[in-house]
Amino acid sequence: MTLAKRNTYNEDEKLNEHFNWHDYARLGHYLRPYSWRMLLVLGSILIGNIAVILGPYLMKVAIDSAIPQRNFQLLWLLGGIFLASLLVAFGCFRYRIWAITEIGQNLLIDMRTDLFTNLQQLPFSYFDSRPHGKILIRVVNYINTLSDLLANGLVNLISDIISLLVTLVFMFAINWKLTLDSLVLIPFLLIWAYYIQKKQRVAYRELSNKQSNLNAYIHESIDGIKVTQGFAQENNAIHAFDTVANDNRDSYMRAVKVQYALSPGVQNISTMTTALIYFIGIQQLGVVVSTGTLIAFLGYINNFWNPVINIGNFYNSLITATAYLERIFETMDEKPTVIDAPDAFALPPIKGDVRFNDVSFRYDDDGPLNLHDVSFHAQAGQTIALVGPTGAGKSTIINLLSRFYNVTSGTITIDNVDISQVTLKSLRTQMGVMQQDTFIFSGTIMDNIRYGRLDATDEEVIHAAKIARADNFIETLPDGYQTTVQERGGSMSAGQRQLLAFARVLLADPRILILDEATAAIDTKTEALLQAGLNELLKGRTSFIVAHRLSTIQQADQILVVNDGQIVEAGRHEDLLAKRGEYYELYESQYRMLQAE
Structure with a gap:
């Protein structure tokens, strides 16, 4: 994946040579x-x-x-x-x-x-x-x-x-x-x-x-x-x-x-x-x-x-x-590039049928394509796993589904509705996204979880935390759910921050759930507990899971193997192993690493 050019701390920013005095008006x-x-x-x-x-x-x-x-x-x-x-x-x-x-x-x-x-x-x-x-x-x-x-x-x-x-x-x-x-x-x-x-x-x-x-x-x-x-x-x-x-x-x-x-x-x-x-x-x-x-x-x-x-x-x-x-x-004067179309309408309550139709994408207008003609169909209620090497384009796919970026070509539809034609708010309020980089705001643990749905009651917040298995460590804190955490959750472990972010997403009760490396910082024991709650949560929802640990996605309805911006393989766990292709090599590589530990 090629990233957009980034200005650094030791690089001067450039502006027009002549200032427009009209701006003072x-x-x-x-x-x-x-x-x-x-x-x-x-x-x-x-x-x-x-x-x-x-x-x-x-x-x-x-x-x-x-x-x-x-x-x-x-x-x-x-x-x-x-x-x-x-x-x-x-x-x-x-x-x-x-x-x-x-x-x-x-x-x-x-x-x-x-x-x-x-x-x-x-x-x-x-x-x-x-x-x-x-x-x-x-x-x-x-x-x-x-x-x-x-x-x-x-x-x-x-x-x-x-x-x-x-x-x-x-x-x-x-x-x-x-x-x-x-x-x-x-x-x-x-x-x-x-x-x-x-x-x-x-x-x-x-x-x-x-x-x-x-x-x-x-x-x-x-x-x-x-x-x-x-x-x-x-x-x-x-x-x-x-x-x-x-x-x-x-x-x-x-x-x-x-x-x-x-x-x-x-x-x-x-x-x-x-x-x-x-x-x-x-x-x-x-x-x-x-x-x-x-x-x-x-x-x-x-x-x-x-x-x-x-x-x-x-x-x-x-x-x-x-x-x-x-x-x-x-x-x-920076113009938002991801905005509502002039005739955008509110997306009605969705079931969660998702289609990618020949989707291509590049970060820079003059840069290379980061995704090439990606097509797949996720039926409502299915769990879709995306696997592949780092930088293959997995996170890019789910970012396009959430419309954090606009596609370069092709279309993405939910329940046969082109998401580029609906309002961003109506789209994102029906999706729950947990990014790879977990962010915790300054405030109480209760407030951080409630960020997923501001009108949620304390009981609903606690219920979401229990499903995410965050309740176990929250109850050990001196002030429980009223414990104040610092910016970015500096006093918490990476795993605890991910559990809180998980509870935040669950509280939103989305029809489409997106988990980008959701269990990356969680230990094996906690992951096993979390998986039990996830199995209940995923029922009846369309879920997209980006994971490096292949052991966590073996029950997925579809596994999409992404490499170099393309879907090179697709199918269930057993079928992909039988093909002895890229998924088989990824699985065998992880299995050998676990055996060596």
């Missing part, structure tokens, strides 16, 4: 539900900015009018207005911070939910072709990075723009010539920002790759820690970690070096503008420009450049977040 989809809240925030920003910007103007009036005329009543009035403006600005700022934080968290949940929902619909091939750590970092880290940009950064941008416009209005009202003089260096700032953004995006694309690689390696090393320690390869693991960690550090330092190049440029231009206004204003002081006007104007220059600096920082964040946004949208 997609962010509006996440802001739309909070439009009215955003309007309130913008209103508070406008009121708060006007309150803050009143300060220099009040100072101008005080210096040019109230103080020279010794008008203390006007001076007290100006002071009262100034104090009120500070209180208004404080209240608006406080509301803005609270509202923005809440909106940001809601945006984070919305984006992460959409991303996670799409992941739930993607085919096995997507997860087979990339390290899970590279998927995890998109759902957690990248979304966290964007959340502040989408809420706080975006609203602050609007706040700064409003502040900038209001400040310009006051500046032009006071002295339009000085205002034009203060804008003379803006073109140099725009040229500098354009130059920096190109380098910054490339740097942060590289950083996102290295962060993804680091996360993938950590995830992989934790999953494989028992193998690492079992072969005493801790030093090699540490060396590999140092390599990806150093790559991440180096790319981060390069990215930060470029990012922080913008801020000094803005600061320098701001300082030169202030110096220019001092130079021009002092020359004209007392002739064209009054003392109060110059002092107020210098205050407004500061108010002008502060939002410019903030907008520059936001632009920095925007370019930085582009690399992460690309990854998020790339995952969101």
